[in-house]
Amino acid sequence: MRISSLLKENRPKLSLEVFPPKTWDAYESVKSATEEIAALSPAYMSVTYGAGGGTSDTTVRIAENIQNKFGVPALAHLTCLSSDREKIHNQLELLNGAGIENILALRGDVPEDFDREKLHYHYACELIEEIKEAGDFCIGGACYPEGHPEALSFADDIKHLKEKVDAGCEFLTTQMFFDNDIFYNFMYRIREAGIDVPVVAGIMPVTNPKSIKRTCKISGTALPARFLRIVDKYGDSPEAIKQAGIAYATEQIIDLYANGINNVHVYCMNKPDVAKKIMSNISAIIG
Template structure:
């Protein structure tokens, strides 16, 4: 099934993101976690793509396993900043042969000291265009409600999002945020610029205090005082912080759904227990068949 068909449903749904193993040595343990998450029957699952395509084969294999063996629609991430046209074309063939119909088109992080001259791709819109020309895939893109770190301002950032849509992206998934008002304001700005595709909020359950620093580093996200109070109070207690972080993420999701945003993407961090507790908290709200 193509993700855009799921997103056209009026029923609230939860999708989950997982990441493939970085090495063959941990493949079995990651696969086991992914299987447990798939058993929760989210609306779909996305599988990330390592920097420089380092986990590309694992991304395909995990996505295929999720879809073919576990019966859950899968999205394979594909980044392009360090790829050639030939490598991307080969990856598209592998995904098609694996039965994957959905791709999240990403530029990817630029490695420190990376030479930007003579690249086949500079932007995610370049990759989206190539996937669209190849045909047969539902294409998603990424967006930053608080602004892409490489954009000069929000106007430029949203103009670039419009280029992704024009290049073939059918929906967008946001980077994590912890204040829903940021997302609501972002939606207003995108609609004002003529972007009317589904924009799926990405929610990250923070279950330990160390994740806070990482989240800020990754996305430059603003941590609201209410959330920082939770970290200050429970950050040194592992179980309490996990419970509070799950509750905070659940509250964000309920508020989003109450305000008419029916499809939510959760960054599970390969933690089945976290994904399960969130879905249990939403068992009468989202369209989940197991809970």
Template structure:
């Protein structure tokens, strides 16, 4: 089910985020944790993409496993900060072929000590590209109620948020912290 449909039908939603392991050796621990979380019957589980897309195949595998084994809707992430357009288009194709309905489109964190590939500067560019090349995905984006750390002014934050929506973002989400 598309996340946008879940959000339309429920006043409160519960979701969890799963981080793919960096190595195949740790895959079993993620599977065990996923089983426990799925037993809580969340509205959906999101699966992160990993720094620079290094664990992108694990993202696909874990997301498919969650959906197929536990019947939980999934929201696989896609980041663009260290990706070329070709790599992004390949992942969009894989998500589409895998039958996924949702993508969480994020710029991602700039790698420490590294420089990003400049095919995409902002998440809004990624969202636009998914909408143009991906078909009928429900696309999520990030928002920052307290302001993004790289934005000097709230007006700039709001402009970037509007750009995401204008590019085709279906819903926005933020991380919730209990100790700000």
């Protein structure tokens, strides 16, 4: 099923994200975690793509398994920065052969000491154009309610986001955010800029405060004082912070649904227990 059509259905929906193993040794354990998550029947599941393309095979295998065994539509991520035309087309053939029609087209992060002159692709927009030419895929892209860290300005970032949509991006998924007002403001700004595709709000239930502080620093994601107080108080107890992180994420999700945002994506990081708890917290809401 094309995710862009699913997202237009007027009902609250929850999708979940998993990541593939970096090596085949870990394949069975990751597969088993993703199967437990798929058994919760999310609207769809996205499978990330390792920076540098190291997971190209496992991304496809995990996505294919979820879709075929559980009937959960899969969204395979694909990055282009460290790739070339041939590798991208090989990956598209692999996805097509596996029956994956939904792709989240991304640029990928720029590694340090990277020679920009040698790059085949510079921005996600170029990948979107390439995928569109290659076949009838449903293409999504990333967006940043607080602006992408490399963007010259918020307005410039939105201008480039519009270019992605004009190139064929049919829906967008946001970077995680911890303050819903930032998301509502972003929605206002992009709609004003003429971006009218469905936007899926990305929510991260925090279970590891140290890594989230690091990730947020890199990605420029603001951590509200209310959130930081929770982390300070419960961060030293893995069980307490998990409970508090799930409760915080649940509150954000319910507020989004209550404000008419029907599409929420949870970065559940291969943790079936976290995914289960969130799904059960909103079971009567999503029906």
